[in-house]
Amino acid sequence: MSQRIVIDPVTRIEGHAKITIQLSDGGEVEDAHLHITQIRGFEKFVEGRPFHEMPSLMARICGICPVSHLMASAKACDALMAVRVPRTGTNLRRLMNLAQIAQSHALSFFYLSAPDLLLGMDAPPIKRNLFGIAEANPQMARDGVRIRSIGQQIIEMLGGKRIHPAWVVPGGVNEPLTAEKRDKMLAMMPEGLELALRWLDWFKGIHEQFHEEIATFASFPTMFMGLVDKQGNLEMYDGYLRFVDADGKIVVDDVPPEEYATYIGEAVEPYSYLKSPYYKPLGYPGGLYRVGPLARLNLVNACGTPLANRELTQFRARANTRSSFYFHIARLIEIVYSFEKMQQLLDDPEILSKQVRAYAAPNSLEGIGVSEAPRGTLIHHYKINESGAMVHANLIIATGHNNIAMNRGVMQVARHFIKDGQVNDGILNRVEAVIRAYDPCLSCSTHAIGHMPLLIEVVDPKGAVVAEVKR
Amino acid sequence: MLLFVGYGNPLRGDDGLGPAVVHQLAQRVQRAGVQFVTCHQLTPELVETISQSCHVVFIDAFVGGCPGEIWCNSIEPSMSPGALNHYVSPAMLLAAARSWYGAKTTGTLITISGASFGFSEQLSSPVEAALRQVLEWLEQGIDYYFRVYGLAA
Numbered sequence: 001m002s003q004r005i006v007i008d009p010v011t012r013i014e015g016h017a018k019i020t021i022q023l024s025d026g027g028e029v030e031d032a033h034l035h036i037t038q039i040r041g042f043e044k045f046v047e048g049r050p051f052h053e054m055p056s057l058m059a060r061i062c063g064i065c066p067v068s069h070l071m072a073s074a075k076a077c078d079a080l081m082a083v084r085v086p087r088t089g090t091n092l093r094r095l096m097n098l099a100q101i102a103q104s105h106a107l108s109f110f111y112l113s114a115p116d117l118l119l120g121m122d123a124p125p126i127k128r129n130l131f132g133i134a135e136a137n138p139q140m141a142r143d144g145v146r147i148r149s150i151g152q153q154i155i156e157m158l159g160g161k162r163i164h165p166a167w168v169v170p171g172g173v174n175e176p177l178t179a180e181k182r183d184k185m186l187a188m189m190p191e192g193l194e195l196a197l198r199w200l201d202w203f204k205g206i207h208e209q210f211h212e213e214i215a216t217f218a219s220f221p222t223m224f225m226g227l228v229d230k231q232g233n234l235e236m237y238d239g240y241l242r243f244v245d246a247d248g249k250i251v252v253d254d255v256p257p258e259e260y261a262t263y264i265g266e267a268v269e270p271y272s273y274l275k276s277p278y279y280k281p282l283g284y285p286g287g288l289y290r291v292g293p294l295a296r297l298n299l300v301n302a303c304g305t306p307l308a309n310r311e312l313t314q315f316r317a318r319a320n321t322r323s324s325f326y327f328h329i330a331r332l333i334e335i336v337y338s339f340e341k342m343q344q345l346l347d348d349p350e351i352l353s354k355q356v357r358a359y360a361a362p363n364s365l366e367g368i369g370v371s372e373a374p375r376g377t378l379i380h381h382y383k384i385n386e387s388g389a390m391v392h393a394n395l396i397i398a399t400g401h402n403n404i405a406m407n408r409g410v411m412q413v414a415r416h417f418i419k420d421g422q423v424n425d426g427i428l429n430r431v432e433a434v435i436r437a438y439d440p441c442l443s444c445s446t447h448a449i450g451h452m453p454l455l456i457e458v459v460d461p462k463g464a465v466v467a468e469v470k471r
Numbered sequence: 472m473l474l475f476v477g478y479g480n481p482l483r484g485d486d487g488l489g490p491a492v493v494h495q496l497a498q499r500v501q502r503a504g505v506q507f508v509t510c511h512q513l514t515p516e517l518v519e520t521i522s523q524s525c526h527v528v529f530i531d532a533f534v535g536g537c538p539g540e541i542w543c544n545s546i547e548p549s550m551s552p553g554a555l556n557h558y559v560s561p562a563m564l565l566a567a568a569r570s571w572y573g574a575k576t577t578g579t580l581i582t583i584s585g586a587s588f589g590f591s592e593q594l595s596s597p598v599e600a601a602l603r604q605v606l607e608w609l610e611q612g613i614d615y616y617f618r619v620y621g622l623a624a
Contacts, residue, residue, distance in 0.1 A: 145516050
């Protein structure tokens with residue numbers, strides 16, 4: 001008799017999710033889905049609000065990556081006002097975005113995924129958390145906390161608070177940087193870089209022991225999408241959209257972000273509130289692509305900073321860059337990049353300029369803002385009326401871009417590890433871990449309350465649930 | 472350093488008690504050697520700050536009991552992590568400060584029974600009264616903590 005496995009809720013991710021795995025009569029995996037089970041509705045309830053409220057309002061989508069939404073939202077508002085943000089205003093925004101990427105990547109790697117990497121996929125669930133890590137390797141826990149703390153302190157120094165800072169506004173930022181704060185930030189850069197390199201080296205030393213996971217964690221050819229600068233290098237704040245194929249060959253390049261809809265379509269599935277964006281020329285679902293750290297490192301010409309460039313070269317030479325398992329190493333390389341880049345920005349004397357904001361009334365009825373969030377490309381698309389009130393919002397969230405790939409990844413890992421209908425906690429943890437590799441932020445995408453549970457279901461052909469894991 | 476951590480959601484009525492107490496205490500007490508932190512919930516990165524403190528006072532709202540009732544207990548450090556590791560308890564944070572950093576931080580937990588946890592930025596009357604009482608105690612108690620822990624006045 002066939003069965004259905006249910007994992008509900010999925011643990012150690014940002015948001016609520018459920019996984020169902022359908023088994024055949026012979027106990028083989030027939031189908032698998034990742035379900036995002038709650039809806040947020042920000043796109044609808046901002047209608048009617050003044051456009052200049054959007055950065056602060058949209059940042060409330062998430063407590064983990066409010067800075068990312070601030071960036072994309074403020075950029076969409078810049079477009080509505082048709083202003084050019086002063087160079088220092090742009091660089092201060094870049095600084096905050098990089099601090100956000102460093103702290104968010106540290107959360108994903110050290111808090112959520114390192115328990116599997118340090119303690120093993122089959123370790124007892126009670127140990128698979130930061131406190132379990134601290135027991136086995138206190139240095140790792142301390143360093144993870146410290147990297148996150150540095151990122152958060154920089155956000156707080158710039159924005160006044162760590163979560164939901166209101167400093168990024170349409171037209172720029174609302175306060176210049178002082179020399180005192182600049183010096184405090186600069187003093188933290190060497191430590192952040194040293195810690196990031198320490199754990200990147202550690203991961204490079206142990207990753208091959210996960211050869212089975214590398215081969216099965218969403219290890220398949222897909223396109224990759226992300227922003228690049230004019231030289232084709234890594235760009236987290238601005239730039240142009242680039243799509244590459246599974247071998248890194250450029251498919252589409254130099255796409256102005258406001259033309260995203262020419263290449264990106266959005267599909268919906270009945271089993272999830274998370275939209276499924278796809279590459280339009282290939283249709284749905286064939287046009288799947290991935291975004292985020294792995295995608296960015298697969299599509300750029302170079303990172304643009306010395307140490308990150310070196311690590312990127314090594315990564316491409318040694319790793320199976322198609323496997324989503326390598327989101328982890330890409331994340332660590334991007335932490336290195338973030339500290340290097342922040343150092344460069346802070347070393348520029350112009351970072352203390354008082355010209356940080358442009359002022360204007362709305363000059364355009366449509367505005368699009370795109371930036372790179374920790375999890376991938378984030379798109380905010382707004383339309384307003386003549387009074388400046390919002391009449392339409394469309395958000396394409398990084399996690400959404402990865403939806404099709406995450407579903408296929410669940411299928412791949414489930415088919416590999418589940419045989420004859422037999423499952424155990426270690427197998428189910430691997431099914432969760434493939435999702436975790438993407439560091440999905442479901443609060444951003446659709447979800448409502450900030451707990452992070454997970455459910456896995458195994459279902460027979462008649463729909464009966466025969467196995468279920470809840471955490 | 473003496474640390475005060477008020478945690479809870481200011482948009483959920485009495486759940487905002489902890490941050491309210493710490494905000495008001497910070498306005499009353501302008502003194503070197505005292506640090507104030509407010510947050511929606513406790514997270515592991517607080518361990519670093521806690522490890523640099525000799526004593527930490529956590530202030531939180533409590534679901535249950537008689538509204539406005541005040542509970543004050545010393546905290547026994549304890550590692551009992553669950554699977555949902557975005558939320559940690561004061562006892563876990565103290566235990567982590569000791570085991571990760573070798574700190575000797577001690578702690579006190581002050582909880583006040585809430586009456587209403589619905590969508591509101593207002594505290595209920597009994598909790599508002601309890602807040603005033605706790606503020607008075609803490610303001611007076613700072614001198615005591617400075618003496619006990621040998622902090623410079």
